Amino acid sequence: MSFKAIDKKDMSSFVASLMDEMEVVGPVAKDGKFVFSPVKDYAQLRLDYNITLLSPKEYFLPPEETLLRYKLGETVQSEPVIETKPRVILGMHPCDINATWLLDLAFSTDNLDTNYMEKRKKALIIGLDCNQPCDEHSFCKSMGSLTVESGYDLFLTDIGDTYIVEYGSPAGMELLARHKGAREATEADMARFRAIQDAKWPKFTYKLEMSVSDLPNLLAISYDNPLWEELGEKCLACGSCNLVCPTCYCFDVMDRLELNLKEGERVRRWDSCQLPMFATVAGGENFRKSRADRLRHRFFRKGKYLMEMFGKVGCVGCGRCVRACLVDIDPVEVYNTLKRTCAPRGWAERDVAA
Amino acid sequence: MADQISSLYQPTLAEMVKIEQLTEREKLFTLHLKDGRDLGHRAGQFVEVSVFGVGEAPFSVTSSPTRNGTFELCVREVGDVTRALHRMKPGSIVGIRGPFGNGFPIEEMRGRDLLFVPGGLGLAPLRSLINQVLDERESFGRVIILYGARNPSELLFKDELAQWEARDDVEFHVTVDQPDENWTGNVGVITTLFPKITVNPHNTVAVTVGPPIMYRFVVKELLSKGIQDGRIFLSLERRMKCGVGKCGHCQINNVYVCQKGPVFSYTQLKELPEAI
Numbered sequence: 001m002s003f004k005a006i007d008k009k010d011m012s013s014f015v016a017s018l019m020d021e022m023e024v025v026g027p028v029a030k031d032g033k034f035v036f037s038p039v040k041d042y043a044q045l046r047l048d049y050n051i052t053l054l055s056p057k058e059y060f061l062p063p064e065e066t067l068l069r070y071k072l073g074e075t076v077q078s079e080p081v082i083e084t085k086p087r088v089i090l091g092m093h094p095c096d097i098n099a100t101w102l103l104d105l106a107f108s109t110d111n112l113d114t115n116y117m118e119k120r121k122k123a124l125i126i127g128l129d130c131n132q133p134c135d136e137h138s139f140c141k142s143m144g145s146l147t148v149e150s151g152y153d154l155f156l157t158d159i160g161d162t163y164i165v166e167y168g169s170p171a172g173m174e175l176l177a178r179h180k181g182a183r184e185a186t187e188a189d190m191a192r193f194r195a196i197q198d199a200k201w202p203k204f205t206y207k208l209e210m211s212v213s214d215l216p217n218l219l220a221i222s223y224d225n226p227l228w229e230e231l232g233e234k235c236l237a238c239g240s241c242n243l244v245c246p247t248c249y250c251f252d253v254m255d256r257l258e259l260n261l262k263e264g265e266r267v268r269r270w271d272s273c274q275l276p277m278f279a280t281v282a283g284g285e286n287f288r289k290s291r292a293d294r295l296r297h298r299f300f301r302k303g304k305y306l307m308e309m310f311g312k313v314g315c316v317g318c319g320r321c322v323r324a325c326l327v328d329i330d331p332v333e334v335y336n337t338l339k340r341t342c343a344p345r346g347w348a349e350r351d352v353a354a
Numbered sequence: 355m356a357d358q359i360s361s362l363y364q365p366t367l368a369e370m371v372k373i374e375q376l377t378e379r380e381k382l383f384t385l386h387l388k389d390g391r392d393l394g395h396r397a398g399q400f401v402e403v404s405v406f407g408v409g410e411a412p413f414s415v416t417s418s419p420t421r422n423g424t425f426e427l428c429v430r431e432v433g434d435v436t437r438a439l440h441r442m443k444p445g446s447i448v449g450i451r452g453p454f455g456n457g458f459p460i461e462e463m464r465g466r467d468l469l470f471v472p473g474g475l476g477l478a479p480l481r482s483l484i485n486q487v488l489d490e491r492e493s494f495g496r497v498i499i500l501y502g503a504r505n506p507s508e509l510l511f512k513d514e515l516a517q518w519e520a521r522d523d524v525e526f527h528v529t530v531d532q533p534d535e536n537w538t539g540n541v542g543v544i545t546t547l548f549p550k551i552t553v554n555p556h557n558t559v560a561v562t563v564g565p566p567i568m569y570r571f572v573v574k575e576l577l578s579k580g581i582q583d584g585r586i587f588l589s590l591e592r593r594m595k596c597g598v599g600k601c602g603h604c605q606i607n608n609v610y611v612c613q614k615g616p617v618f619s620y621t622q623l624k625e626l627p628e629a630i
Contacts, residue, residue, distance in 0.1 A: 067363040070406050075388075076447045078406065080361030110613065111598040114359045223627065250602030253363075253595050257407040264407045266363065271602070278603060281593050282411070282432045285566060287606060287628050297605075297628075305608040 003185040003193070004165040004176060006156075011163065012042040014181030015090070021178075022124075023087035025059060027052055036089070047091050047158070050134035051318065055096045055246030056089050057103060060119045061270075067115060067253070068266040081265070082115055088124040088175075095138075095318040097127050097152050098145035099246030105310040106249055115268075124171060127152040131200050137319030139332050141204035144212050145316040159192040209336045212313050215303040222338045223296070231334065232292025234327045239272030241298065241321035241329075247306070247314050250278075273298055299334060362598050365404045365449025366391075370442050371424055376510050379430050380475070381440055382416070386424045387450065393425045396457030397483035398589060398617045402597045403427065403435070404449030405442075411435040412594040414616075415453065416478045418485035428478035428510065454597040455616050458483045458587060463559045467495035469551075469581070471572050473502045473544050473564025477510050479589050479616075480563045484518075491523060498525040498551055502544030502568075505532040525551065544568060548575045555580030563589045569630045573620060586620035590629060 006014055018024050019040070027049040028037045034049040036056045070078035092100070100120075107116035127148060130140070140146045148155065153172030156163040164185055167173045176182050185193070210218065242248045252271040257264040271278060274294050280286040288294045306314030315331060322330045372384035387393065393401070395415045404410045411433070417426035431440045439448070460483065468487060472480040487494050499518060503509045509528070519526045527547045529540035540547065544564070560576045562569065569588055576586050592604035592611040604611040606628040623629045 067361065068365075072406055076367060076406050076449070078365065078367070078404075078449060080359070080364040082359050082361060107600065109599075111362055111600070113598075113600055114361055115363070118359060249600070251595075251600070252603075253410060253601065255405075255407055255409045261407070266404075266410070268363075268601075273602060279593060279605075281591050282430075282436070283565070283591070285591070287566075287592070293628075300607070301605075305605075308608055 004182040005185040010181040015042045017179040026090040064269045084118045090126045091128040094148045095140045095316040097148045098316045101151040124153045127155040129157040137322045140317035142208040143317035164193045219304040228292045228296040235291045239274045240324040242272035244320040244324045368450045370446045395453035398457035399453035401452035405438040408438040414479035420489040467558040469560040470499045471562035473568040476563035500547040501528045559585045561587045583621040589616045
């Protein structure tokens with residue numbers, strides 16, 4: 001596979017050329033942190049960002065999205081609403097690319113969710129490698145999401161004054177052909193590229209004390225672990241972890257009637273499995289009443305259920321939930337504590353490569 | 355711009371043909387799809403019903419798949435959507451998505467004795483299966499129905515109950531927790547009906563639908579009759595918002611009830627601690 005390179009001095013014209021063709025979404029600074037936002041000017045882009053508050057999932061699964069519009073009257077006229085526009089998401093880190101891959105599976109398996117998939121199909125993803133951890137909370141390496149196998153169209157690695165560019169799809173190849181800026185990578189570029197690759201791995205030190213593939217088995221023997229009750233005591237059930245999670249995709253659906261009472265829409269909105277109403281049925285029964293039950297459900301979903309459904313772990317180790325959590329519930333600590341407290345009851349100790 | 359792309363969330367329109375007040379809280383709605391198609395459901399499946407402007411909610415289909423042209427929903431007035439349904443008149447329009455879910459495993463029941471144990475509103479989904487079985491009566495063994503309600507005024511489908519009771523080929527027992535002055539029948543929770551029946555445990559399939567608290571006690575009775583775990587079926591009520599395995603609301607452990615259920619065998623449920 002041949003590598004291309006874009007020198008940073010040429011990046012501005014490359015991005016400007018992209019903007020002529022489609023919406024460009026990328027990381028920008030906001031209140032001392034970073035967010036993904038449509039960008040009109042290259043100078044706004046902060047490709048040196050560490051992590052964004054929310055993942056770019058909102059461009060495929062907006063926090064609130066209209067599913068139907070209808071008119072009431074003698075009869076009802078109801079039309080599906082699928083709003084899409086071509087866009088490129090620039091600077092997606094490997095964790096978020098992996099998360100998007102999981103969402104793609106969730107929305108395309110069994111029943112094709114066209115509201116998600118149409119947005120996804122029209123979007124191009126230009127990834128950006130992480131040469132160091134975002135901060136002390138990221139554990140992407142443990143979750144296998146410091147690397148990406150696929151799910152991007154182009155992938156950039158910052159090697160100083162140049163980005164090395166890899167193709168991930170024919171669309172990415174065409175994009176590079178259509179927009180000026182890329183050149184062939186030289187031997188010297190590639191030597192720096194390899195040196196950066198080698199240097200980055202030891203920097204990611206915060207980790208699970210087990211292999212990610214052991215998580216489903218660990219959880220299978222941890223359903224009754226007293227840790228869930230302990231965490232349930234701490235957890236405020238605020239749902240922040242769900243909102244910032246790049247792989248959370250549960251939603252609620254509601255109708256909204258215009259003031260004229262003749263037109264309305266049905267919308268879906270991000271929801272949180274940590275809120276008491278989430279699993280409550282009309283008769284008032286709630287099948288996950290306690291905070292401990294709901295917290296356990298979230299961990300099981302991430303570490304076991306989604307893996308069983310899609311063959312891919314439901315957590316990418318971005319650490320957003322830890323940063324958002326008001327009481328510092330940290331998945332790495334949770335899983336490691338489960339492992340330590342499970343060991344006497346038959347958990348097979350294994351060596352985990354550093 | 356009208357979109358040509360199909361959406362999982364677009365309902366088909368249906369018209370209310372007939373509305374009957376069954377009890378103080380429950381109405382029976384008869385509907386037909388505006389495009390003239392049959393619903394094509396299996397007993398035990400559910401549909402998502404839209405009251406445009408109010409919302410969408412899941413309801414089991416209470417009519418038998420053997421009775422085509424229209425379909426029936428038995429709805430208790432308990433929330434926004436159901437309140438709006440209860441205000442509707444014949445001719446009112448709703449949206450329908452589905453049928454969704456697996457339904458009862460009727461093929462596994464053919465040739466066997468059947469024990470139906472509906473409690474309260476649980477009769478609504480089970481009635482679909484009971485009437486299918488009665489319409490195809492010759493392909494099943496004994497049919498035993500044990501029905502329990504809180505009080506006589508909450509008994510659903512009283513005309514049909516009388517017909518079932520009158521049939522020679524149905525063993526029908528009914529009980530209420532709280533009798534009124536006119537009640538001359540059994541009094542007590544549904545489990546008090548079990549001593550009245552004998553079953554051949556090797557050839558019986560049991561199906562029970564009711565509130566979770568009832569399941570705990572009914573399953574115990576069924577097991578003590580010697581019926582195997584894999585031949586006991588239950589239907590679970592969950593908050594199925596989307597019906598298509600996406601929204602997450604109906605998930606119990608690793609199972610989306612709208613996809614793998616709502617009907618489960620007791621063998622399956624033993625692996626799902628969040629089920630009951």
